[in-house]
Amino acid sequence: MAKSDVKLIGAWPSPFVLRAQIALNLKSVEYEFLEEALGSKSELLLKSNPVHKKMPVLLHHDKPICESLIIVEYIQEVWASSGPSILPSDPYERAIARFWAAYVDEKWFPAMKGILGAQDDEARKAAVAQVAEGLALLEEAFQKISKGKSFFGGDHIGYLDIAFGGFLGWLRVIEGMGGIKLLNETETPGLLKWADDFAAHPAVKDVLPDTEKLAEFSKVVIAKLRAAAAAPAK
Amino acid sequence: MADEVVLLDLYVSMYGMRVRLALAEKGVKYEYKEEDLRTKSQLLLQMNPVHKKIPVLIHNGKPICESLIIVQYIDEVWKDKAPLLPSDPYQRAQARFWADFIDKKLYDAGKKICTTKGEEQEAGKKEFIEILKVLEGELGDKPYFMGERFGFLDIALITFYSWFHAYETLGNFSIEAECPKLISWAKRCMQKESVSKSLADPKKVYEFLVVMYGL
Numbered sequence: 376m377a378k379s380d381v382k383l384i385g386a387w388p389s390p391f392v393l394r395a396q397i398a399l400n401l402k403s404v405e406y407e408f409l410e411e412a413l414g415s416k417s418e419l420l421l422k423s424n425p426v427h428k429k430m431p432v433l434l435h436h437d438k439p440i441c442e443s444l445i446i447v448e449y450i451q452e453v454w455a456s457s458g459p460s461i462l463p464s465d466p467y468e469r470a471i472a473r474f475w476a477a478y479v480d481e482k483w484f485p486a487m488k489g490i491l492g493a494q495d496d497e498a499r500k501a502a503v504a505q506v507a508e509g510l511a512l513l514e515e516a517f518q519k520i521s522k523g524k525s526f527f528g529g530d531h532i533g534y535l536d537i538a539f540g541g542f543l544g545w546l547r548v549i550e551g552m553g554g555i556k557l558l559n560e561t562e563t564p565g566l567l568k569w570a571d572d573f574a575a576h577p578a579v580k581d582v583l584p585d586t587e588k589l590a591e592f593s594k595v596v597i598a599k600l601r602a603a604a605a606a607p608a609k
Numbered sequence: 610m611a612d613e614v615v616l617l618d619l620y621v622s623m624y625g626m627r628v629r630l631a632l633a634e635k636g637v638k639y640e641y642k643e644e645d646l647r648t649k650s651q652l653l654l655q656m657n658p659v660h661k662k663i664p665v666l667i668h669n670g671k672p673i674c675e676s677l678i679i680v681q682y683i684d685e686v687w688k689d690k691a692p693l694l695p696s697d698p699y700q701r702a703q704a705r706f707w708a709d710f711i712d713k714k715l716y717d718a719g720k721k722i723c724t725t726k727g728e729e730q731e732a733g734k735k736e737f738i739e740i741l742k743v744l745e746g747e748l749g750d751k752p753y754f755m756g757e758r759f760g761f762l763d764i765a766l767i768t769f770y771s772w773f774h775a776y777e778t779l780g781n782f783s784i785e786a787e788c789p790k791l792i793s794w795a796k797r798c799m800q801k802e803s804v805s806k807s808l809a810d811p812k813k814v815y816e817f818l819v820v821m822y823g824l
Contacts, residue, residue: 426743440702445702445705449698449699449702466682466685470681
């Protein structure tokens with residue numbers, strides 16, 4: 376398959392784009408990465424995702440697929456015969472993986488954004504507590520789901536590793552910012568080890584953004600989130 | 610061994626209806642348990658400790674939560690009858706995308722119509738109609754969202770139809786006037802026994818909202 380048959384519209388700091396990249400790497404799919412200029416949206420992005428105008432967008436034979444987790448399932452289905460399965464084969468295990476991925480997106484990620492956008496120490500503390508609470512749930516889930524293996528997906532990286540792991544760079548940035556260890560030996564021993572294994576995985580290590588570079592970039596994000604919180608609602 | 614299937618639900622919930630509809634499409638027998646959201650049962654709290662919400666499908670003692678995840682589970686377990694998701698990966702991605710779009714947008718816009726008045730309510734109505742028009746565009750001239758066969762995306766949206774009467778009454782507007790093609794599609798779906806059996810009576814939905822929001 377020609378490289379130009381598969382294109383990914385994205386940007387290096389995005390945890391959602393990272394999910395798509397990891398999935399493509401797991402399936403050894405060659406693709407063209409169309410990097411969006413930060414702060415502006417290309418014609419192609421707007422045309423390919425008119426509903427949400429967001430990245431990532433996977434373009435396969437010029438047909439767009441949007442929403443990171445939907446893209447990951449699509450990649451698994453199209454390149455099913457390449458590499459291990461991203462989703463478990465058992466329907467119940469699939470439902471559990473999808474449940475926790477949805478939890479990460481709907482509950483945990485907003486709490487993470489809450490830390491970055493916090494206007495004062497009190498707000499930040501509250502947001503950190505929420506993130507920690509979420510990590511406790513994810514640790515429990517990890518213990519149950521991994522069954523003693525390295526990843527949520529068992530021996531191999533799977534859907535939930537990708538869904539949660541997309542945020543690893545940002546998690547490390549937030550830890551650095553506050554001098555807090557959100558992943559630690561006492562509260563999240565499983566996830567602590569998982570994080571290292573995940574970051575070192577061949578499908579991940581070359582695309583996981585460098586923590587320092589991300590920390591520098593986070594200043595832009597923080598400014599935006601704070602401005603949005605301070606501005607009156609539309 | 611016979612399958613044991615239990616559904617923890619709320620009669621008026623459009624999310625719960627999706628599960629009832631999927632089970633009906635597949636001809637699965639199950640035990641229905643109505644929850645009172647003000648006093649949640651021990652079973653609900655035990656089966657969905659993270660969100661404490663309905664619907665929850667309990668299959669042979671194991672809980673599955675989140676309506677669209679449940680519908681996909683039902684499709685995958687009872688795969689020999691009435692496939693709900695298309696078989697083509699691109700079509701599946703489209704079905705999932707639009708179901709996700711419905712979940713992100715429709716309920717909140719509808720809630721605005723029910724719980725606000727004046728300018729805010731007008732904004733809610735406008736938003737709601739805009740969302741339905743986008744969906745109507747996706748439907749086009751097809752009988753169902755993915756083509757000839759009733760499926761996942763129809764299930765995701767049709768359950769909201771049982772709330773239209775409430776939205777129209779509380780918002781004092783006609784959805785059919787704005788989205789005639791969508792209403793045709795809804796009526797087409799309602800001709801299916803699985804749909805008419807699974808959707809709540811619109812009058813009961815309205816009564817429920819009046820009580821819930823103290824209107």
